[in-house]
Amino acid sequence: MKIAILPGDGIGPEIMAEAVRVLRALDLPGVELHDGLVGAAAWRAHGHPLPPETLALMRECDAILFGAVGDPACDGLERHLRPEQAVLGMRKELELFANLRPAKVFPGLEAHSSLRPEVAGAIDLMIVRELNGDVYFGKKGMRTTAEGQREGYDIMSYSGSEVRRIAHVAFRTAQGRSGKLCSVDKANVLETSQLWRDVMIEVGAEYPDVTLEHMYVDNAAMQLVRAPGKFDTIVTGNLFGDILSDQASMCVGSIGLLASASLGAEQTAFGTKGAYEPIHGSAPDIAGKGLANPVAMILSAAMMLRHSFSLEAEAARIEAAVASALNAGALGADLGGDMGTVAIGDAVLAALG
Amino acid sequence: MKIAILPGDGIGPEIMAEAVRVLRALDLPGVELHDGLVGAAAWRAHGHPLPPETLALMRECDAILFGAVGDPACDGLERHLRPEQAVLGMRKELELFANLRPAKVFPGLEAHSSLRPEVAGAIDLMIVRELNGDVYFGKKGMRTTAEGQREGYDIMSYSGSEVRRIAHVAFRTAQGRSGKLCSVDKANVLETSQLWRDVMIEVGAEYPDVTLEHMYVDNAAMQLVRAPGKFDTIVTGNLFGDILSDQASMCVGSIGLLASASLGAEQTAFGTKGAYEPIHGSAPDIAGKGLANPVAMILSAAMMLRHSFSLEAEAARIEAAVASALNAGALGADLGGDMGTVAIGDAVLAALG
Numbered sequence: 091m092k093i094a095i096l097p098g099d100g101i102g103p104e105i106m107a108e109a110v111r112v113l114r115a116l117d118l119p120g121v122e123l124h125d126g127l128v129g130a131a132a133w134r135a136h137g138h139p140l141p142p143e144t145l146a147l148m149r150e151c152d153a154i155l156f157g158a159v160g161d162p163a164c165d166g167l168e169r170h171l172r173p174e175q176a177v178l179g180m181r182k183e184l185e186l187f188a189n190l191r192p193a194k195v196f197p198g199l200e201a202h203s204s205l206r207p208e209v210a211g212a213i214d215l216m217i218v219r220e221l222n223g224d225v226y227f228g229k230k231g232m233r234t235t236a237e238g239q240r241e242g243y244d245i246m247s248y249s250g251s252e253v254r255r256i257a258h259v260a261f262r263t264a265q266g267r268s269g270k271l272c273s274v275d276k277a278n279v280l281e282t283s284q285l286w287r288d289v290m291i292e293v294g295a296e297y298p299d300v301t302l303e304h305m306y307v308d309n310a311a312m313q314l315v316r317a318p319g320k321f322d323t324i325v326t327g328n329l330f331g332d333i334l335s336d337q338a339s340m341c342v343g344s345i346g347l348l349a350s351a352s353l354g355a356e357q358t359a360f361g362t363k364g365a366y367e368p369i370h371g372s373a374p375d376i377a378g379k380g381l382a383n384p385v386a387m388i389l390s391a392a393m394m395l396r397h398s399f400s401l402e403a404e405a406a407r408i409e410a411a412v413a414s415a416l417n418a419g420a421l422g423a424d425l426g427g428d429m430g431t432v433a434i435g436d437a438v439l440a441a442l443g
Numbered sequence: 444m445k446i447a448i449l450p451g452d453g454i455g456p457e458i459m460a461e462a463v464r465v466l467r468a469l470d471l472p473g474v475e476l477h478d479g480l481v482g483a484a485a486w487r488a489h490g491h492p493l494p495p496e497t498l499a500l501m502r503e504c505d506a507i508l509f510g511a512v513g514d515p516a517c518d519g520l521e522r523h524l525r526p527e528q529a530v531l532g533m534r535k536e537l538e539l540f541a542n543l544r545p546a547k548v549f550p551g552l553e554a555h556s557s558l559r560p561e562v563a564g565a566i567d568l569m570i571v572r573e574l575n576g577d578v579y580f581g582k583k584g585m586r587t588t589a590e591g592q593r594e595g596y597d598i599m600s601y602s603g604s605e606v607r608r609i610a611h612v613a614f615r616t617a618q619g620r621s622g623k624l625c626s627v628d629k630a631n632v633l634e635t636s637q638l639w640r641d642v643m644i645e646v647g648a649e650y651p652d653v654t655l656e657h658m659y660v661d662n663a664a665m666q667l668v669r670a671p672g673k674f675d676t677i678v679t680g681n682l683f684g685d686i687l688s689d690q691a692s693m694c695v696g697s698i699g700l701l702a703s704a705s706l707g708a709e710q711t712a713f714g715t716k717g718a719y720e721p722i723h724g725s726a727p728d729i730a731g732k733g734l735a736n737p738v739a740m741i742l743s744a745a746m747m748l749r750h751s752f753s754l755e756a757e758a759a760r761i762e763a764a765v766a767s768a769l770n771a772g773a774l775g776a777d778l779g780g781d782m783g784t785v786a787i788g789d790a791v792l793a794a795l796g
């Protein structure tokens with residue numbers, strides 16, 4: 091069980107240290123942790139945010155624990171050298187096509203959402219976002235039009251097979267939850283969405299126990315404000331997923347607590363190969379101060395145990411420890427508390443028993 | 444002052460009747476109202492949701508008052524015959540490139556938002572959405588890939604001149620408000636957005652009194668939940684604008700109260716040519732029952748007077764009448780009240796004095 095440990099930039103190293111402490115406390119046999127550089131940290135050392143040595147490490151390992159990337163010092167760089175490109179590069183190179191983002195309010199933390207407590211408290215959803223296609227990876231560029239105007243373009247596209255594989259992940263995810271799947275698209279305008287919808291219906295025939303509904307993305311953005319508790323599993327493309335998953339996360343009120351999994355096509359001896367990261371960024375403003383909340387990173391490690399190592403019991407054990415630590419008041423500055431990174435890590439470790 | 448009256452489908456005719464009553468009550472000299480068919484209503488009569496006679500009427504008039512389109516009976520039709528296509532066709536044919544959508548909570552109605560009252564009550568923003576470009580109107584289609592896969596594609600693009608003209612509308616809008624403009628894009632991924640951002644900065648140099656900031660769309664979707672009161676004027680492309688404006692509307696809690704303007708490049712003798720419509724849809728489930736809330740339609744007429752006829756005082760008079768009627772309890776079923784379409788129209792007329 092080889093795990094790549096890629097702390098990245100900003101608060102990445104601090105929160106990663108706590109996740110590693112939690113992993114070590116579980117004392118799992120055969121776990122090997124391999125450190126690597128990514129993002130601005132890698133660019134400083136090797137001139138690229140995702141250098142070949144890091145990519146090789148990612149390929150060798152069964153799972154990747156990823157901190158956060160982003161550094162204001164890189165703002166002036168060409169786009170392909172900026173830290174965020176490491177995330178896109180990793181997803182594409184390792185064919186991590188399925189992003190799972192659970193959004194759920196921890197008991198007792200409803201008051202941190204800007205939604206009314208009864209609206210926020212009802213949220214318990216999972217967004218399944220496609221990560222390898224859409225307008226993210228199509229041909230793109232700048233050209234000069236016949237009228238001498240500069241024009242930027244990006245080709246949005248999905249093929250049947252790309253949609254089919256994410257559809258299967260989504261239907262299986264819905265099966266493991268309430269059996270309700272909402273597919274979000276913009277089929278009244280986009281051909282890409284028409285194909286998306288056709289394939290969702292086609293794949294849905296193989297899952298008679300799942301109820302599939304379709305929603306336009308503008309309506310979904312509305313409903314996620316109006317009654318987010320009505321959603322269970324949502325599946326959508328890369329671009330809409332980027333927007334809606336961030337919106338849903340913020341509905342919960344605490345992006346410092348939310349983890350994500352990016353799963354690939356590859357099955358290892360232990361489970362599905364994947365990368366796991368908090369949904370928050372590298373927060374350069376508080377980096378190095380011991381203030382960052384490590385919970386999202388710790389929960390990312392739990393998702394890793396579940397999906398990449400089929401260690402459901404251990405994953406659930408970490409999640410329960412986090413819930414109990416939070417409930418006992420292990421709150422960082424992001425939640426109006428005064429506990430620092432290490433203290434929150436200590437509280438989770440203590441709850442782990 | 445020629446106005447095209449296009450009630451459309453579902454509740455369109457009912458709410459339009461109230462807006463027309465309000466317009467007539469103002470007794471404006473020289474106003475001519477010309478009725479036309481659009482949406483499913485036009486498709487039934489002429490086989491097309493935006494038939495040539497309707498388009499001709501739109502071209503002849505100085506402004507268009509547009510109800511709502513959409514009818515479940517058309518669900519099985521080919522996409523180009525569906526009622527919503529009339530909206531897209533109108534925008535493109537008349538070059539209505541600037542969509543203005545104000546979102547603000549009416550005093551006393553904070554409790555209708557799913558956001559906490561103090562968060563909802565702080566909302567007072569204007570979204571300026573580009574309407575003629577982006578992935579909406581680029582080349583699109585289905586093809587078969589080399590591997591025999593069906594693939595849907597849509598080309599997203601913006602030219603410098605397309606961005607420049609919406610930028611001017613946005614900067615002028617921000618000047619008339621608090622002088623804060625937030626441009627939303629996805630420049631870390633899209634070339635289209637990079638061009639968008641470059642042009643916003645370039646045009647911004649002509650408006651030194653406006654503070655321009657840039658935000659990624661995923662972050663904007665988060666911030667619109669976390670602290671929508673921090674936004675003033677937002678400018679964004681067609682696709683992101685579709686999503687964010689619906690999200691912002693729902694934050695206000697009452698899409699039955701929100702109007703929109705779609706302004707064109709053309710200046711008439713009276714103002715800017717444009718189309719005005721509620722942001723809600725045709726609500727087929729309550730059509731013909733006298734239950735629909737006509738406020739958004741009435742406020743659309745007010746926006747028309749402001750932008751297409753330079754009648755600011757009259758526009759403000761309608762808006763004040765609506766605010767006072769709402770405050771006095773003229774609430775429809777959408778707001779937990781029991782007043783019907785005509786009764787709400789009566790209340791607004793009474794408040795108009």
Ligand SMILES: CC(C)[C@H](C(=O)O)[C@@H](O)C(=O)O
Nearest residue numbers: 174175177178332631632661
């Ligand atoms: C950093 C950026 C390119 C990325 C994305 O848009 O996918 C991020 O927003 C995310 O959601 O992981």
Ligand SMILES: CC(C)[C@H](C(=O)O)[C@@H](O)C(=O)O
Nearest residue numbers: 278279308527528530531685
């Ligand atoms: C009906 C649809 C094509 C349209 C759009 O996407 O622009 C609508 O959602 C809107 O916002 O006016």
